[in-house]
Amino acid sequence: xTTTTADRAVVADSRAPRERAPExxxxxxxxxxxxxxxxxxxxxxxxxxxxxxxxxxQEVLGNPLxxxxxxxxxxxxxxxxxxxxxxxxxxxxxVVGTALVLVMILGAMCAYVLARFSFPGNRLIYYSMLAxxxxxxxxxxxxxxxxxxxxxxxxxxxxxxxxxxxxxxPFTVFFLHSFFKALPHEIxxxxxxxxxxxxxxxxxxxxxxxxxxxxxxxxxxxLGLWNQFLLPVALNTDSKNYVLSQGMASFASQAGYAxxxxxxxxxxxxxxxxxxxxxxxxxxxxxxxxxxxxxx
Amino acid sequence: MTPDVVPDGGPxxxxxxxxxxxxxxxxxxxxxxxxxxxxAVFVIFVVSxxxxxxxxxxxxxxxxxxxxxxxGFDNYVKLFHDDIFLKAVRNNVLLVxxxxxxxxxxxxxxATLVTIGGSGTGTVRGLRYAGFYRIISFFPYVIPAIVIGxxxxxxxxxxxxxxxxxxxxxxxxxFENYAWLGDARTAMPASMFVMIWGFVGFYMVLFIAAIRGxxxxxxxxxxxxxxxxxxxxVSITVPLIRDNVQTAYIYLxxxxxxxxxxxxxxxxxxxxxxxxxxxxxxxxxxxxxxGQFGYSTAMGVILAAVTMLFALLVFTVNxxxxxxxxxxxxx
Numbered sequence: 120x121t122t123t124t125a126d127r128a129v130v131a132d133s134r135a136p137r138e139r140a141p142e143x144x145x146x147x148x149x150x151x152x153x154x155x156x157x158x159x160x161x162x163x164x165x166x167x168x169x170x171x172x173x174x175x176x177q178e179v180l181g182n183p184l185x186x187x188x189x190x191x192x193x194x195x196x197x198x199x200x201x202x203x204x205x206x207x208x209x210x211x212x213x214v215v216g217t218a219l220v221l222v223m224i225l226g227a228m229c230a231y232v233l234a235r236f237s238f239p240g241n242r243l244i245y246y247s248m249l250a251x252x253x254x255x256x257x258x259x260x261x262x263x264x265x266x267x268x269x270x271x272x273x274x275x276x277x278x279x280x281x282x283x284x285x286x287x288x289p290f291t292v293f294f295l296h297s298f299f300k301a302l303p304h305e306i307x308x309x310x311x312x313x314x315x316x317x318x319x320x321x322x323x324x325x326x327x328x329x330x331x332x333x334x335x336x337x338x339x340x341x342l343g344l345w346n347q348f349l350l351p352v353a354l355n356t357d358s359k360n361y362v363l364s365q366g367m368a369s370f371a372s373q374a375g376y377a378x379x380x381x382x383x384x385x386x387x388x389x390x391x392x393x394x395x396x397x398x399x400x401x402x403x404x405x406x407x408x409x410x411x412x413x414x415x
Numbered sequence: 416m417t418p419d420v421v422p423d424g425g426p427x428x429x430x431x432x433x434x435x436x437x438x439x440x441x442x443x444x445x446x447x448x449x450x451x452x453x454x455a456v457f458v459i460f461v462v463s464x465x466x467x468x469x470x471x472x473x474x475x476x477x478x479x480x481x482x483x484x485x486x487g488f489d490n491y492v493k494l495f496h497d498d499i500f501l502k503a504v505r506n507n508v509l510l511v512x513x514x515x516x517x518x519x520x521x522x523x524x525x526a527t528l529v530t531i532g533g534s535g536t537g538t539v540r541g542l543r544y545a546g547f548y549r550i551i552s553f554f555p556y557v558i559p560a561i562v563i564g565x566x567x568x569x570x571x572x573x574x575x576x577x578x579x580x581x582x583x584x585x586x587x588x589x590f591e592n593y594a595w596l597g598d599a600r601t602a603m604p605a606s607m608f609v610m611i612w613g614f615v616g617f618y619m620v621l622f623i624a625a626i627r628g629x630x631x632x633x634x635x636x637x638x639x640x641x642x643x644x645x646x647x648x649v650s651i652t653v654p655l656i657r658d659n660v661q662t663a664y665i666y667l668x669x670x671x672x673x674x675x676x677x678x679x680x681x682x683x684x685x686x687x688x689x690x691x692x693x694x695x696x697x698x699x700x701x702x703x704x705x706g707q708f709g710y711s712t713a714m715g716v717i718l719a720a721v722t723m724l725f726a727l728l729v730f731t732v733n734x735x736x737x738x739x740x741x742x743x744x745x746x
C-alpha cells in the first residue's frame with residue numbers, strides 16, 4: 120500500500136503546520152463506497168415499494184423493474200377505503216396517542232417517586248420493573264389474554280391501550296429515573312418553602328425540568344407503540360379494532376390470491392409515511408436519545 | 416407506611432432529611448396516585464401474567480374449558496419430545512448466534528468508517544457527509560418490523576419480486592423464478608438478512624456515538640506511535656466501547672430469540688419444512704389456534720429460560736475476557 124509511506128511522513132512532521140496531503144484519501148474513498156453501497160441497500164427496496172404503489176396489479180406482477188405506466192393514485196384510495204387501512208390508521212392514532220399520553224404521565228410520576236423518595240419497597244419496585252424489561256412478552260401473552268377477558272377489556276381499544284401502557288411503563292420509568300435523580304435537591308426545598316405541596320412541586324417544578332428526558336422517551340415510546348404487533352394480534356382480534364400493523368399483516372396474508380397488489384404497496388407507504396415524517400423532524404433528538412439510552 | 420416516606424436528598428443529606436413528615440392529605444394522595452396507580456397497572460398487566468404463566472405451564476388447561484388439572488412437569492417432558500418445537504428451538508439458537516454477530520460486525524464497520532474514515536492529516540477525523548449516511552442507515556429502525564417483513568417478502572417473491580429480476584438482468588438466469596423464501600436452503604438465510612437489515616442502522620448510530628465519546632487524544636497518541644486506521648479501530652475503538660458492544664449483543668440476542676414479527680411477515684407458516692419456524696410462532700399457534708394454553712405457556716417458560724441463559728452467558732463471557740475489570744476502573 121502506498122499510504123504507508125505517506126502515513127509515516129505525516130507522523131514524522133505531525134507538529135508541522137497542517138497542510139493538505141493525500142494521506143487517507145484512499146481510505147476515505149473506500150469508506151464512501153462502502154457507505155454508499157449500504158445506503159443503496161437501505162433505500163432501493165423503499166424506492167421500489169413507492170414505485171410499485173403506483174402500479175396496477177398487472178404491472179406489479181409483470182415486470183418488477185418497470186416504472187409505473189401512469190401514477191395510479193387510486194391505489195391509495197383503495198388501500199385507505201376498501202382494504203380498511205383508513206380505519207386501522209384511525210384506530211392506531213387513538214390507541215397510540217392515548218397510550219402515549221398515559222404512559223408518559225404515569226411513567227414520569229412513578230420514576231419521580233422512585234428516584235427521589237426513599238421508602239420500604241422502593242428498590243423492589245424498581246428492580247421488578249427492570250426485570251419486566253427483559254422478560255419476553257411471549258411468556259405473559261396467554262395469561263394476559265385472560266386477564267383482559269376478566270376485565271371485559273378483550274378485543275376493545277381501551278384494553279389495548281392499558282396493555283400498551285403497562286408494557287411501555289418499565290422502559291419509561293427506567294429512562295426517566297436518572298433524569299429525576301439528577302435534579303438538584305435545593306429546588307425541591309425551595310418549592311416546599313414557597314408553600315408548594317407535593318403535587319404542585321411535581322407538576323410546576325420538577326416535570327418541566329425533566330423535559331429533555333420526557334421528549335426522548337416520548338419519541339421512543341411513539342415508535343415502539345406504533346410498531347407494536349404481538350399485543351394487538353393476540354388481544355385485539357376484532358377486525359373493526361385492528362391497528363395498522365395487524366391490518367397490514369392480514370391484508371398481506373389474504374393477499375396471496377386475488378389481491379390488489381398496487382393497493383398493498385400503497386398501504387405499506389401509508390403505514391411508513393407518518394413514522395418517517397416523525398423521524399425526519401426529530402432525527403437529531405432521536406439519535407441523541409439513542410446514545411443516552413444505549414450507553415447506560 | 417406512608418409517614419416513612421421522606422424525600423431522598425442523596426447520601427450526604429439523608430441524615431438531616433430522614434425525619435418523619437406529617438401525613439397530610441396532599442402527601443397521602445400524592446403517594447397513592449404517583450406510586451400506587453402506575454404500580455397497580457404494572458402489577459396487574461405485567462407481573463401477574465408472568466407469575467400466572469408459571470402456574471399454567473404446570474397444567475393441562477385448554478383455556479376456555481373450566482377444567483384444569485395439575486400435571487406437574489408433563490408439559491415440559493412433552494416439549495422435549497416435540498420435534499416441531501425442537502426444530503423451532505434450533506432455529507432460534509441459530510438466529511441468536513448469527514444475527515447479533517453479523518449485525519454488530521457490520522454496524523461496527525460502518526460506524527468506524529463514518530467516524531475515523533475521513534481524509535486529513537495528523538488528526539483522525541470523520542467522513543464527510545457522515546450525517547447523511549447516519550440518517551439513511553437509521554431509516555429501517557423507524558419502519559414497523561411487520562412492514563419491513565412485508566416489503567422484503569415482496570422483494571423476494573419469485574416472478575414479481577425485484578431481486579430475481581435484478582439477478583436475471585445481470586445475467587444470472589438461474590434465478591429467474593427462484594423462491595428465496597420457499598426453498599428450505601435459502602429461507603433461513605434470507606430471513607436473517609431481513610432482520611439484520613432492520614437492525615444495523617440503530618446499532619451503527621449507537622456505536623458512532625460511543626466512538627465519538629472516546630477522547631481524540633487517544634487516537635492521536637496511537638497515530639503518533641504509528642498505528643494505522645485499521646489498527647486503531649481494532650486495538651483502540653473495540654476495547655474502549657466494549658460495554659456498548661455487550662449491551663448491543665444482549666438486545667440483539669433477545670430480539671433474535673423473538674423474531675416473531677419478521678418470521679410472521681416473511682413466512683407465516685414457519686417456512687418450507689419449518690426451516691424458519693421460531694419458538695414464539697409455535698407458542699402463538701399452540702395457544703390461539705390449537706387452544707392448548709397450558710402447553711403453550713410451558714413453551715413461554717422455556718423461551719424465558721433460554722433468554723436468561725443467553726444474557727447470563729454474554730455477561731460471563733464478557734467478564735471472563737476482561738470486560739469487568741475495565742468497567743470497574745472506569746467508574
